[in-house]
Amino acid sequence: MQTTVPDEYPADDLHDRRIGPANEIVVTAAGITQLDVLAGTTVVEGAELLRNMNGQLGEVLVSIPGVSASGFSPGASRPVLRGFSGERVKVLVDGLGNLDVSNTSADHAVSIDPLTAERIEVLRGPATLLYGSQAIGGAVNVIDKRIPLRMPNEAVHVDAIAALDTAADLRQGGVSVDLPAGENFAFHIDGSYSQTDDLEVPGFTVAPQLRAQLLAEAAAEQAEEPEEAEELREAAAQRGVLPSSATETWSANAGFALFAGGSNLGASIGIYDTNYGVPGRPGTGHAHGEEEADAPGADDGEGEQVSIGLRQYRADFRGSLDMGDGFFSELKTRAGYSDYSHTEFEGAEIGTVFEVQGIETRAELVQRARDSWNGSLGFQYYFRDFDAFGAEAYVPRNRTDQYALFGLQEVALGPVQLEFAGRYESTDVESAPLGIQRHFDGLSGAVGVVRETDAGLRFGINASRAERAPSAEELFSNGPHIATQAFEIGDVDLSTESALGLEGFMRGLIGDAQVSVAIFRSWFDDYIYLADTGLEEDDLPVFQYLQRDATYSGIEGEVQIPLIERDGLQLTADLRGDYIRAELDDGSPLPRIPPFSLLGALEANTARFDGRVEVQYNGEQNRTAAFETPTDDFTFVNASLAWKPLRGQDNVTLLAQVKNIFDAEGRRHASFTKDFVPLTGRNFRLTLQSSF
Numbered sequence: 001m002q003t004t005v006p007d008e009y010p011a012d013d014l015h016d017r018r019i020g021p022a023n024e025i026v027v028t029a030a031g032i033t034q035l036d037v038l039a040g041t042t043v044v045e046g047a048e049l050l051r052n053m054n055g056q057l058g059e060v061l062v063s064i065p066g067v068s069a070s071g072f073s074p075g076a077s078r079p080v081l082r083g084f085s086g087e088r089v090k091v092l093v094d095g096l097g098n099l100d101v102s103n104t105s106a107d108h109a110v111s112i113d114p115l116t117a118e119r120i121e122v123l124r125g126p127a128t129l130l131y132g133s134q135a136i137g138g139a140v141n142v143i144d145k146r147i148p149l150r151m152p153n154e155a156v157h158v159d160a161i162a163a164l165d166t167a168a169d170l171r172q173g174g175v176s177v178d179l180p181a182g183e184n185f186a187f188h189i190d191g192s193y194s195q196t197d198d199l200e201v202p203g204f205t206v207a208p209q210l211r212a213q214l215l216a217e218a219a220a221e222q223a224e225e226p227e228e229a230e231e232l233r234e235a236a237a238q239r240g241v242l243p244s245s246a247t248e249t250w251s252a253n254a255g256f257a258l259f260a261g262g263s264n265l266g267a268s269i270g271i272y273d274t275n276y277g278v279p280g281r282p283g284t285g286h287a288h289g290e291e292e293a294d295a296p297g298a299d300d301g302e303g304e305q306v307s308i309g310l311r312q313y314r315a316d317f318r319g320s321l322d323m324g325d326g327f328f329s330e331l332k333t334r335a336g337y338s339d340y341s342h343t344e345f346e347g348a349e350i351g352t353v354f355e356v357q358g359i360e361t362r363a364e365l366v367q368r369a370r371d372s373w374n375g376s377l378g379f380q381y382y383f384r385d386f387d388a389f390g391a392e393a394y395v396p397r398n399r400t401d402q403y404a405l406f407g408l409q410e411v412a413l414g415p416v417q418l419e420f421a422g423r424y425e426s427t428d429v430e431s432a433p434l435g436i437q438r439h440f441d442g443l444s445g446a447v448g449v450v451r452e453t454d455a456g457l458r459f460g461i462n463a464s465r466a467e468r469a470p471s472a473e474e475l476f477s478n479g480p481h482i483a484t485q486a487f488e489i490g491d492v493d494l495s496t497e498s499a500l501g502l503e504g505f506m507r508g509l510i511g512d513a514q515v516s517v518a519i520f521r522s523w524f525d526d527y528i529y530l531a532d533t534g535l536e537e538d539d540l541p542v543f544q545y546l547q548r549d550a551t552y553s554g555i556e557g558e559v560q561i562p563l564i565e566r567d568g569l570q571l572t573a574d575l576r577g578d579y580i581r582a583e584l585d586d587g588s589p590l591p592r593i594p595p596f597s598l599l600g601a602l603e604a605n606t607a608r609f610d611g612r613v614e615v616q617y618n619g620e621q622n623r624t625a626a627f628e629t630p631t632d633d634f635t636f637v638n639a640s641l642a643w644k645p646l647r648g649q650d651n652v653t654l655l656a657q658v659k660n661i662f663d664a665e666g667r668r669h670a671s672f673t674k675d676f677v678p679l680t681g682r683n684f685r686l687t688l689q690s691s692f
Contacts, residue, residue: 040066040082040124040138040503040518040556047610049119050655050689051640053163055172055194055249057091057110057120057140063616065556065578066124066518068594071671071679074168074199075247075276075308076109078102080670081124082520082554083580083593084137087471087528092131092141093316097382099338099358100312103134104395104473105481106672108342108354111272111312113251115161115174115192117142118149124556125520126466126501128444129406129421132382133468136499145176147266147318148186148257152178159691167659167683168196168245184259188268191252198277199245202663202681205238206282209629210675214283235282242677244277244305255316262322262330270314278306278344279677281485306346313339329368335361344392352390359383375409386472394479394488398431398472417460419448427469431476438475440496442467457508457515464501470494474528474545480538485672487537488530489544497547499524517557524550529590532627541627550590554580563602574601574614581623591625592670594618595633610642621669629675634666636679655687 042064044052054060058069058077068080081089091098091110100111114120120142123130127139156179163172174192181187204211218232255268314336321331342354364378382402388395406423422445430437444467450460477490500523507516527550535542556578564571576599582590601614620633640657644650659680660666666679 040122040505040520042122042124043119044122045119047642049114049117050161050642050653050687051612051657053114053161053687055114055196055247057112057114057142060114060120061122061140063576063599063614064122065558065576066554066580067122068597068670069668070106071668071677072106072673073276073279073677074196074242074245074680075274075278076102076107078106078110079122079138079140080594081122081138081140082556083552083582083590083670085592085670087134087474088137088468090127090131090135090139092139093314093336094143094147094318094334095131095141095362096316096334096336096360097131097134097358099314099336099356099360099384100310100340101342101354101356101386103471107278107308109274109276109308109310111274111310111340112142113174113192113194113249113272114142115172115194116144116146116176116190116251116253118145119143124518125503126444126446126464126499126522128466128468129408129423129446129464132380132402132404133425133427133442133444133466134471136466136468136497144190144253145178145188146190146253146255146268146270147316148178148188148255151184151186151259152180155179157691159689161687161689163685163687165683165685167200167680168198168247170685171195186257186259187254188256189252189254191250193250195246195248197246199242200240200681200683201242201678202660202665203239203678204236205240205242205676205678206236207629207667207675207678210282211236217283232283238282242279244279244307245677247274247276249274249276257318263320265319267318268316270316272312272314273310275307275309278308279673280306281673282676306344306351309343309345311341325368327368328365330366332364332366333362335359344390350390352388352392354386354388354393356387357385372412373410375407377407378405380404380406392480394481395473395477395490396431396433398429398476400427400429400472402427402469415452417448417450417452419446419450419462421446425467425469429469429472429475431472434476434492436476436492438470438492440469442469442496452508455509457506457510459506459508460504462501462503462505464499464503466499466501468497468499470497470528470545477545480540485540486530486543487540489542491545491547494528494545494547495526497524497526497528512562514560515557516559517555519555520553522552524552527584529584549585550583551585552580552582554578568606570605572603572605574603575599583623589623589625591628592672593621593623594668594670595621595631608644608647611640613637613639618666618668631667631669631674632665634664634679636664636666637661651691653687653689655685655689657683657685657687659683659685 052060056077058079061067062069066082070078102108102110123139127135131139160175172194176190178188214232214236218229221229251272253270257266317335319333338358340356344351361381364376366376384400387397404425409420411418425442427440446464448462452458475490477488481488503520505518526547530543531546533542558576561573579596582593596619598617603612616636622630638659642655660682663682667674
């Protein structure tokens with residue numbers, strides 16, 4: 001994996017930046033040079049980002065240790081960090097929440113197009129201290145250029161990308177333009193478009209256990225309902241293509257920035273629009289009651305397909321004020337506004353509409369860097385107004401207001417570094433139709449001790465305590481839920497969820513090898529989870545949000561070993577792996593926890609060619625929660641070759657890839673839909689990237 005340090009990094013922050021992505025600075029944490037208190041940190045950019053590009057953010061990041069994806073469908077896949085998802089993983093754009101509803105349900109797509117990203121920061125572990133209680137399990141921060149980060153050094157700078165593939169008949173393209181206006185003003189515009197057909201998959205669409213169930217039901221129905229029995233057999237026999245999985249997405253952004261000495265001010269506006277199919281569970285209706293047994297998405301072969309149309313309008317503001325030579329050197333401000341609408345279509349008919357208006361703001365005072373002391377203090381405000389209309393509006397209208405104060409500090413004592421972080425958060429969640437308002441106070445903190453050897457190896461231990469306020473969905477849900485195929489019931493009496501975490505890590509150089517390893521454990525009090533009650537409502541199992549103590553444990557690591565470095569050739573071995581175990585206090589497993597995974601790769605780099613062959617193994621998951629099916633192991637083999645056709649220049653790259661070379665069947669255990677939504681089959685992809 002090749003990484004670079006962006007131009008805006010201060011020179012005095014570079015002494016430890018070249019050893020790989022696990023040791024990159026988190027650029028949105030102002031005033032902090034190492035930030036080891038969040039040990040599981042990775043930056044994905046450059047060649048790695050291009051190689052893993054996908055229309056859904058979760059799929060871009062699945063090769064990172066400790067990261068999986070929700071994998072609901074090709075049009076909706078959200079990151080899963082150390083087994084955490086939904087309300088425990090916050091997705092951000094340049095340090096601010098994305099302000100969509102992807103956290104509320106697995107079938108809701110993340111309203112970010114990775115095609116326009118400059119880099120992606122992944123924070124595994126309690127990022128609560130930086131970004132709020134919704135990041136108790138981690139955060140993913142997408143950095144783009146919609147507000148220019150720096151003055152362009154040329155009259156016009158254009159970045160462009162185009163891609164095609166065979167598994168989904170992908171047609172994709174994006175372009176961004178940066179240009180200066182005078183000495184201090186910079187403009188940016190970008191746009192992207194992507195379209196795919198139904199996805200090609202290996203073998204049968206449904207998993208063996210579900211296939212056997214469908215065939216058994218067909219046999220039982222044969223005498224009295226022969227037509228229904230035939231439809232069930234057809235559903236069991238579906239193979240080669242995943243129905244209702246096509247996508248179409250476009251985005252457009254425009255922004256500007258004014259630079260004056262050490263200060264800058266900028267703003268942007270943007271649109272993200274996507275339409276994607278929602279695969280239905282074979283043998284059942286998409287809807288959640290007898291009256292809609294033939295609803296779109298049912299596997300009767302005749303029902304209309306369900307799709308989702310999503311559009312977000314977003315406006316952003318960013319400022320940085322140089323405060324001179326005082327105790328504070330800089331005031332950094334960020335603000336964002338989102339108007340989000342999400343419509344679920346049943347054929348051409350509108351089924352359910354979700355609408356969200358959201359605001360998030362941050363202000364950070366950065367302390368002047370001293371020889372042994374760095375840090376920052378900040379304030380954050382978050383507001384969300386949520387409403388839903390239609391048959392599947394299982395959450396009533398609600399409003400969330402959240403205020404927070406936070407601080408991060410580093411103190412260097414020779415080779416030992418101490419880190420401290422704290423956050424106070426006040427959250428109000430109100431549903432006017434229910435006449436209910438809840439207030440929560442949360443206090444989170446962390447302390448870390450890090451030692452660095454003369455050879456640049458850093459190792460340390462962190463302890464943290466993080467609190468999360470229940471979400472409106474966990475408090476107020478009451479109705480059928482498409483993604484979980486369940487009738488969900490919230491609990492208005494839920495209390496704050498808290499976690500005590502301990503993490504040890506080591507990263508840096510051991511000889512010539514770059515190493516990053518972390519081992520962690522979190523003890524949750526009042527962990528909020530969905531439990532099967534054994535009851536039924538509208539022919540659906542009833543799940544209710546409950547609280548109980550739980551533990552998460554795991555290990556993750558990455559090793560990059562240079563094998564050859566001579567005559568313009570670099571050959572590197574890349575080894576990655578992770579394991580997570582999560583269970584309630586009685587030892588019963590929590591649902592949808594990703595299994596053990598390993599990745600091994602050989603990467604060769606020359607002046608004009610970069611080649612990589614990798615084997616990615618995902619183990620079986622048979623530690624399952626009640627009513628959850630196990631998942632078989634699978635192995636994907638991938639290969640890529642990048643060519644820079646212009647001698648002496650790197651501004652044009654042609655990337656040819658073959659993913660899942662042996663057309664192996666794979667299913668993500670973290671997915672609600674794994675039993676009828678397999679991963680992509682053999683896929684040939686061609687990407688052209690240019691910068692000039």
